[in-house]
Amino acid sequence: MNGDNGNVGMELTALDKAGILVEALPYIKKFYGKIVVIKYGGHAMVDRRLKQAVIQDVVLMKYVGMHPVLVHGGGPDITDMLRKLGKESDFVNGLRVTDRETMEIVEMVLVGKINKEIVALINKTGGHAIGLCGKDADLFEAAKKMPEVRKADGSWEPVDIGFVGEVARVNPEIIKNVIKEGYIPVIAPTAVGPDGESYNINADYVAGKLAAALQADKLVLLTDVEGIMRRPGDRESRMSVIRMEEVGPLRESGVISGGMLPKVEACLDALRAGVNRTHILNGRQPHAVLLEIFTDEGIGTMVLP
C-alpha cells in the first residue's frame, strides 16, 4: 500500500486485497439502494488530496448501488473572503452573524464557488453530480432562526443574528428524481424565506433535515475532530456512542458547544424522523466515509436514538 493513508511499507498481497473486497460485501448488501446523507464541512476541506479522497468515497458508494446525497459547508472560505473585504466574522452558538452584505458573500462562496468545485470534482472522478441550493426548484425553504443564549441569571434568551435561517420545509421529491436519474445531488445550504430574502443556513441543519425528509438510512457529518469529546481538545476522550437523552446534559454543562451544537441538533432531527444511524467523523482522516460504511472500524461518534 502506498503512503495515501500513512501505511507506508505495508504491502498487501492479492489475497489481502480480495479479502478486503469480500469483507465489504455484507455492507454493500445492507446499504444497496439506501440513501446516505453526507455533510462535508468546510473544516474537512483541507487540501486537494483530502477533497479527492472524500469525492472518491462518494462516487464509489454510488457505483456499488447506494444513493449518497452530499451537503456541503464552507465556513472557513466564507470567513477568508469576508476578511479580504475587511469584514470580521462573529458566531453565536456556531452560527455566523449574517447581515445583508455578508449574505451576498455567503451565497457567492457557497453556491458560486464551493458547490461548483465539488460538482466538477465528482464528474471528473467518474460520477454524475448536480448542484443545488434551497432555491433550486424550491428544494427547501428557510425560516429565520434566533439562537438561544444564556443570560447572567441562567435563563435563555433568543438573539437576532440577521439573515440566518433554519430549514422550514423540504421538497424531497426533487432529490428523489435526481437520484432516480443516476445523479449525485450536491447541496449548498442557502435558501429563500417566506419574506423573499435569502438566508444563510448552517449546513449541518440542512443535512439533518434532508436526511429526515428523505428517510435516509444514515447521516454522516464530516468535520475536523474525531467526534464528540468529553474533554474538547483531548482526542483520548472521544465518546464512541452517545444516546439522544445524553445530548441535553452535555450541552447544558458546556461539553458540547460552538460548531458541535448544530451537528448534534442535526443528528437529533434525523433520528426523530426515523433515520437509523447518525455519525460525526473526522473528515481529515482519508476515506473516513468508506471506513465507516464498509468496515467494522469504530471511528467517530455515533449518536443513537
Ligand SMILES: Nc1ncnc2c1ncn2[C@@H]1O[C@H](COP(=O)(O)OP(=O)(O)O)[C@@H](O)[C@H]1O
Ligand atoms: N465536545 C466537543 N467535541 C469535539 N468538538 C467540539 C466539542 N464542542 C465543540 N467542539 C468544536 O466543534 C468544532 C467542529 O465544528 P465546526 O468548526 O463548525 O466544523 P465544520 O466546519 O466541520 O462544520 C470542533 O473543531 C471543536 O472546536
Ligand SMILES: CC(=O)N[C@@H](CCC(=O)OP(=O)(O)O)C(=O)O
Ligand atoms: C448560519 C451559518 O453559520 N452558516 C454557515 C454556512 C456554511 C457552513 O455551514 O459551513 P461549515 O459546515 O463549514 O461550518 C456559515 O456561514 O459558515
